Amino acid sequence: MNLLQLEDVGVRFGGLRALQGVDLEVKQGEIFGLLGPNGAGKTTLFNVISGLTAPSSGTVRWRGASLAGLSSHRIARLGIARTFQNLRLFSSMSCLENVLVGMHQHARQPPLAALLQTQSFRRRESQLQQEALALLDLFQLEATAHQDAASLSYGDRRRLEMARALASRPQLLLLDEPAAGMNPSEKDELRELIRRIRDQFKLTVLIIEHHVPLMLGLCDRLAVLNFGQRIALGSPDQVRRDPAVIEAYLGGGT
Numbered sequence: 001m002n003l004l005q006l007e008d009v010g011v012r013f014g015g016l017r018a019l020q021g022v023d024l025e026v027k028q029g030e031i032f033g034l035l036g037p038n039g040a041g042k043t044t045l046f047n048v049i050s051g052l053t054a055p056s057s058g059t060v061r062w063r064g065a066s067l068a069g070l071s072s073h074r075i076a077r078l079g080i081a082r083t084f085q086n087l088r089l090f091s092s093m094s095c096l097e098n099v100l101v102g103m104h105q106h107a108r109q110p111p112l113a114a115l116l117q118t119q120s121f122r123r124r125e126s127q128l129q130q131e132a133l134a135l136l137d138l139f140q141l142e143a144t145a146h147q148d149a150a151s152l153s154y155g156d157r158r159r160l161e162m163a164r165a166l167a168s169r170p171q172l173l174l175l176d177e178p179a180a181g182m183n184p185s186e187k188d189e190l191r192e193l194i195r196r197i198r199d200q201f202k203l204t205v206l207i208i209e210h211h212v213p214l215m216l217g218l219c220d221r222l223a224v225l226n227f228g229q230r231i232a233l234g235s236p237d238q239v240r241r242d243p244a245v246i247e248a249y250l251g252g253g254t
């Protein structure tokens with residue numbers, strides 16, 4: 001089943017065509033990669049899916065229904081979460097607090113219960129804390145739970161952003177360059193971690209990443225964008241051998 005479907009999607013910024021006629025279908029449960037050189041339109045595609053940029057043409061469907069006109073907030077509530085290339089953590093809040101903020105989507109408590117600090121409110125709060133700590137544990141951040149996000153290494157901050165996105169219990173997780181700034185062993189661990197969270201949370205993952213070997217080793221299928229157009233689509237093997245990809249992006253070797 002197609003969880004997400006893009007039909008003939010185009011985005012214009014003045015005279016610049018950031019995306020043109022992009023068709024894409026992402027199936028439930030797959031790890032789908034987006035490759036392409038700088039400026040190819042990958043982040044713009046994420047912005048369209050998550051409702052930050054309205055497409056100039058075409059349609060984005062979620063479980064068959066158009067997302068046209070929905071705010072990014074509404075789209076997030078449908079089950080689409082994302083991370084950002086430029087991290088958007090609350091740097092003066094602790095790791096635990098960052099994850100708890102991510103949970104508010106599915107964990108809203110009645111304001112009166114909060115005001116009165118009822119027993120059920122306190123029980124729920126402690127349950128949420130346990131859930132948040134378990135997520136931090138999964139991302140190997142349990143030791144830094146009470147440290148400010150700003151004090152973390154770059155790689156840890158990237159993992160914290162993923163933990164926070166996952167805290168909203170999404171069905172689709174959009175990861176924008178999660179391996180940026182990570183060393184080779186962190187990248188290997190990241191590949192395993194993404195697979196593990198896909199299986200454990202029954203997620204579908206759409207990932208942008210420049211590190212080609214990581215993408216070919218991780219993704220079930222990939223699409224390659226160049227100058228806003230989809231120039232290739234298929235399994236890692238198909239994409240690796242595609243002459244248009246070799247010409248436009250891989251420069252003849254990986």
Ligand SMILES: Nc1ncnc2c1ncn2[C@@H]1O[C@H](COP(=O)(O)OP(=O)(O)OP(=O)(O)O)[C@@H](O)[C@H]1O
Pocket residue numbers: 013016018036037038039040041042043044045085
């Ligand atoms: N808000 C905007 N206003 C004007 N132009 C934009 C805007 N956002 C993106 N662009 C332009 O659209 C094109 C696609 O940008 P985008 O960030 O989607 O590429 P990308 O493939 O994600 O690149 P990178 O790998 O460098 O992140 C680029 O030429 C970029 O300068």
